[in-house]
Amino acid sequence: MSDQSSESPRAEHAPEPSAAAAPAQPPAPTQATGPGGSGAPATAPAQPGVPAQAQAAPGAQPQGAVPEPPKIPAYAQQGRPPQQPNPWAQSKQDPSTISRLRPVKPGTVHSATLWSILATTLLSALLLGDGIGPNLLIVAVPASLGAYYAARAAGRRLRPWTAVWGIGGLALLAVPALRDAGWPTFLAIVSAVALGSLALHGSRSWLGVFLGSLGLLTSVAESLGWGVRGVRDRMSGSRGRWGVVFRSVAVAVLLLIVFGALFASADAAFADVLGNLMPDVSVGEGPWRLFLALIGLVGSLAAAYTAAAPVHWDGLSVRPGRARGRLEWALPLVVLNLLFAGFLAIQLTVLLGGYDKVMAETDLSYSEYARQGFWQLLWATVLTLGVIALALRWAPRGGARDRTLVRGVLGTLCLLTLIVVASALRRMDLYVDAYGLTRLRISVAAVELWLGVVLVLIMAAGVFGPRLLPRAVAASAAVGVLAFGLISPDGLIAEQNVQRYRSDHSIDIEYLSGLSADAVPALDTLPEPLRSCALEKIQRTLRDSDEPWYATSWGETRARDILGDWDPGFRTLDCRGMNSGDNGSERDGGTDDSYDPYDPY
Template identity: 70%
Template sequence: MPPAVHHTQQQVPQQWVYVKSEPPQWLTDIRAAPPAAIRPATLWSVLATAVLSALLLGEGLGLNLLFVAVPAALAAYFAARAAGRRPRPWTLAWALGGLALLVVPALRDAGWPTFLAVVSALALGSLVLHGGRTWPGVLMGSVGLLGSVGSGMAWAWRGLRERAHGSRDRWGPVVRTTAVAVLLLVVFGALFAGADAAFADLLGGFVPEVSVADGPWRFFLFLLGLIGALAAARTAAAPVRWDRLKVRRGRARGRTEWALPLIVLDLLFAAFNAVQLAVLFGGYDKVLRETGLTYSEYARQGFWQLLWATLLTLLVIALALRRSPRDGARDRVLVRAVLGSLCALTLIVVASALRRMDLYVEAYGLTRLRISVTAMELWLGLVIVLIMAAGVWGARWLPRAVGASAAAAVLAFGLVSPDGLVAEQNVERFRSSGKIDLNYLQELSADAVPALYELPEPYRFCALRGTAERLEEDKEPWYAASLGEARARELLRERPLTASVGCAELGLDEERYLF
């Protein structure tokens, strides 16, 4: 018999199969609805934003930011209106705050308050489009505009394709009419400018100077304005619903487990504040004799530690609220008493930190860093007051109130002219003690010129010569110059600087400030 043949079944390898996974539930909850097709009014507003960005933003920042922001805001408004959205009171408040912040570059020459104001204005603009109410809504909504950069371009491209396919006959007359209008303006504007010097000066003040060498830079600004306006309009048409992002509260702790560490912390704060009050009423001299420190060393030794203590206290309060007991009225009273005491004691720490900074400034003068951290400490104190008020009247309004207070603090910081304050304090310090740091004063912006003009010569010349040379070299157009620069130029023109001795004899580093 022939041998039996055993047939084995060949194993066929499985092919890779792509299995689509479902997104997390929280991502589904916050996802934006599909936006409606982009409208012509939105497209024209976006184009106007891009053109104004290319023409006006190349020389600097000033009123031009407001000119660019207006059509961008109109693009977002038209998109929101097409989507059926209507402004609410907080939306209008964020919008007005953002426009107010954009005034700071038109008033101040200093770059640092301008930077803070522009960033804060963008954050408020993003909040306008998202309409956040909760902590996730306010925190994520302030930066949510960045998420619409790519989707905004795709949204505009789809809308253009649909409209170009359905209305080709209407685009031709629009393009031809625009081209003819621009040609007529250029030709007759050039003829009238050549015929009359006064009209040429007027026209030159309003028309930006554009050269071929500036082409890449102007094109970049055009793209920046285009993408930014499209992102704003796309967000207004269909914003991400960050308010739907739920943050689960932590597991509640027992009263003793929760309260005991915080009560110990309260006692530590109370002991520290008692020492501070004793030093305040007993005078610093005794403390300084016992410690061997000077006023400035005593102030510098504690300010930064107290600043960090304030920040960490806010973190402790946030974590304590997540784990607080929640069984009834007695627990609510306990939470309010313990955390309210901690907030009140922290306000005394804030006052102590500010007093130490005051001592430090008396010894070494005011600087940009010192005025900045002082402003931050003041704002942290305001946040603690808001938290205490939320413990009494409820916390639904707290996220938006904290955001509004931050924007108001940045606006106030820009309006008070920090460089001007630094210059005024250093001039007063020079009058009282004869001490002055000309090397540092040379670094201040044109906002400091009116205060520095109060110095006697030759200190005035040595403190202002760098700013004077910079203002002489930089000729920004009216829409890119600040009020601080205009006042400085007027002072320098009315009261020219004179030098009687070399600035090196007064301690100025000549090589460092060689212009």
């Protein structure tokens, strides 16, 4: 039996596929032997009832199957241009410098932090609009508490240097509460803000200490959203409790206003006490009070945000310069040391020989000699500190011998510069003795003295290591500003000029009358009519000012107690020609030399 006879009956009796259920796979073509028995494949016969388009052909897709996407040849794929990156997506992937240095985002605002911020905002609006005095310290206390609560909620611990910066900042705010003069008060406020920012960041390197003192500004924008989210979370989670608190506070304020007004109208003494204790808020001051409230809100919120998530400014570092060879590095500094030594040797000769001999040889007056040298020596000290900083950047770093060379050369330069500082201060003392003390002279003398302290700290760092040097320099600056405010510069100026008048009867009443109320105790000891001429302008200022207790310094209060209701009256009619002793002439008489080009005050 042939293959064809055996296959034919199967093909005849096979069931026909229906149109409703097509086979998943096309039927394989029937293998039939050709007429010659060659075994070549024969074409399958057409099935009746099925359209020709539906009949599966060899290699064709079955009906109902999803066609595969066309494949791209390899040569076409190689020629396609690369996809350009999205610049917006790239900016999201690369964090900014601040985000990189502040890796941790703070959690939800703590309730104690919110209450402290609210207290700071209200106190800023109520107390800061009438002047500067103890109110700054009063406002700073709740702001500091808010930062403390935020840091504790974030898991930060109180470190020694953080306590030093924080306590120092609050101590600096005592200067506006004690002194009436505006210029030491301004220095104290700026320094207090810088120390507060350092306390929140905790930096220790040179760049970190510098940027950390200004870094509070970087938290302003992010802190606003943080505060809004915190308030929203509190309101959504406890509407009933917060509503009770707000209603209770509103009712208490309403009762105080109503009954306080009744009692004030019933008793004049109570009204006077109430007027001194409570701030005077009028409708016309609304925009100004609102601005002060906004300042308090933004400042306290930024401080709390920084305390919870500080910026690690120490992550920014300045790479040291290329190390120089010993000869290339040391030769210029050795020459500079020799120049300093020669100058100081001449200064020692002048000191031993006396100033009279120098004035006779140089045809310089006593005051001209003193004035001519101080400013040059001050700039020499400042430039020397710059030279030391650059020398440390390019110092050789090969081993122990290089370290010994650096310490020896720079230590000698610091020691010689300290003697230059002493010479500059001596010249200023001569100048003050000839002309009297002024605000500019006491300020530059204080700066020169602080530069000497910095030189001592640099020498100590060369012995004990430079790890604490940046923070020690910052702390010395803060201590200097605090001491400068506490010694009462205006009072010291008045005391020195009054003492100078008692010794050589030379005084500048016109200048002394422009000092603040801190000078009243010393000026009150002058004889008439100098006393009246010196105090007339200060008394008029005190009479015109009506500041509450929280905006009045202790110096102003003391001046009011000394002067009382005193009226200079007719004594001040002839104050124009009251300057005595040639108005600042030289100590030994001579020509009038009242003009000082270095002192605009």
